[in-house]
Amino acid sequence: MIANAETTIDDTGKLNIKFVLDSLTGASANGAIAQDTIQTFSRPSGNGQYDIAAGTTPLDDTFRDTRAQLNISWSDLISPESDYTYTLGTNLSKEFDFQSIGFSAELARDFNQKNTTISGGFSAAAEEYNPKGAIPIGLTSMAIRDNFATEELFDTAFEATRGSSSETISSAEFLLGWTQVVNRSTLMQFNYGYADKSGYLTDPFKIVSVINNQGIAQDYIYESRPETRTQHSVFGMVKKHLDESVIDFSYRYTTDDWEIDSHTFDLHWHIFTDGGSFWEPHIRFYQQSAADFYSTYLVQGEDVPQFISADYRIGDMSSITLGLKYGFEVNEDQRAEVRLEYYRQTPKSVSSERVSGLDNLDLYPELDAIYLQVNYYF
Amino acid sequence: MKYRIEKYRLILLLTVIATVGGCSSMGVDPWDRDLLAKSSMAINSSPLDQSIDDHIYFSKEAASGGRSFAGGGCGCN
Incomplete structure (x- = not known):
């Protein structure tokens, strides 16, 4: 649920307030691979465990959260009739075990009868994780109740895998933009972005399977990621008004020091129909390479790397989105839009696994x- | 491989510079902005959709940002 309000003050000042309330339920992959037998995992809090059927990708069904987010931004001309526009923004986000606070500032200058706009922006944010059951220590083995004779022995072993009760992330970003009117029906935009994150970039809920030479899981270790990440992005967009429609095409390239490179192609076709209504088909294609420390599993006896994660979101994969939106005017002041989007993500599978015994399992x-x-809108 | 990427980056940079060079001849007069003034021609014509998409893709894919700040504010990655 999102509520967004924008108001104009003294002709040029714009105040935008956005409130988001998300209710997230459903299971998410815990990082372990499927097996031919039932697998048992401890819940992240250490209270209780869950079983995963044979041949099934392990999902943690504990995942249930509500997120509240507030964004406020203000933009105005630096002085009346000025070519400069500034924007200041802040955002707050709160979940059960996560919170973040951020601010941003941007300055844009119009040139050439407002046909060219150059902008520069900076943003900074601080985030904090404080999961129930504390933060797991990377690379330690998950303690599972079934492997211990008593509750006390399990509790001691589980506690030994726990580090601090909370961890933080700080981030800083720069964004440079250039918007250009090409002709009466065409405009384009180019951006360059630099983002630097440091702190606890590991996912405290993700684990990695440790398997033997027959492909059978012997252990599960908590994942561990580097404490810094730097990403560069280049974005280009062209927007063109045709006879009865608007085409919006964009391309984005990102690269980071985790060796994840990505390409995104996005196309919206906004088709005007009678009475102020429209149809808008959408197609998006995304492809990324894996982080250099990504590994689907670890084989027993291999050296344990300093950093490892089996999180599919930083693996080799591609995705496609197909969407359709319909918008119409309800009356003079109100309009409505309905949007349906289908998303399919396909991880890239490895042609031959490092050990046998995995051929019949869907690891990707x-x-x-x-x-x-x-x-x-009203 | 590294060399190839560097070469592509150089080509991209040269393309951008060449485009910037031609930029003074681009643009329209203020009275020719009828189409550009339409809300569907705004740079970000659907900010609500955009913020929802950014959040969904941020939680499912490794890359973020580009169009705007890469952000975060979600314990989902």
Whole structure:
């Protein structure tokens, strides 16, 4: 649920307030691979465990959260009739075990009868994780109740895998932009972004399977990621007004020091129909390479690397989104939009595994999602 | 491989510079902005959709930002 309000003050000042309330339920992959037998995992809090059926990708069903987010931004001309526009923004986000606070500042200058705009912006944010059951120590083995004779022995072993009760992330970003009107029906935009994150960039809920030479899981270790990440992005967009429609095409390239490179192609075709209504088909294609420390599993006896993660979100993969939006005017002041999007993510599988015994298991499951969104403007 | 990437980056940079060079001849007069003034021609014509998409993709993919700040504010990655 998102509520967004924008108001104009003294002709040029714009105040925008956005409130987001998300309710997230559903299971998410815990990082372990599927097996031919039932697998048992401890819940992240240490209270209780869950079983995963044979041949199934392990999902942690504990995942349930509500997120509240507030964004406020203010933009105005530096002085009346000025070519400079500034924007100041702040955002606050709160979940059960996570919170963040951030601010941003941007300055844009118009040139050439407002046909060219150059902008520069900076943003900084601080985030904190404080999961129930504390932060796991990277690379330690998950303690599982079934392997211990008593509750006390399990508790002691579980406690030994726990580090601090909370961890933080700080980030800083720069964004340079250039927007250009090409002709009466065409405009384009180019951006360069630099983002630097440091702190606890590991996912405290993700683990990695440790398997033997027959492909059978012997252990699960908590993942561990580097404490810094630097990303560069280049973004280009062209928007063109055709006879009865608007085409919006964009391309984004990102590269980071985890060796993840990505390409994103995004196309929206906004088709005007009678009475102020429109149809808008959408297609998006995304592809990324894996982080250099990504590994689907670890084989027993191999050296344990300093950093390892089996999180599919930093693995080799591609995704496609197909969408359709319909918008119409309800009356003079109100309009509504309905948007349906289908998302399919396909991890790239490895042609031959490092050990036998995994051939019949789906280690690279595809992910499908459908989104229905309703926007109402009044 | 590294060399190839560097070469592509150089080509990209040269393309951008060449485009910037031609920029003074681009643009329209203020009275020719009828199409550009339409809300569907705004740089970010659907900010709500954009913020929802950014959040969804941030939680499912490794790359973020580009169009705007890469952000965060979500314990999902």
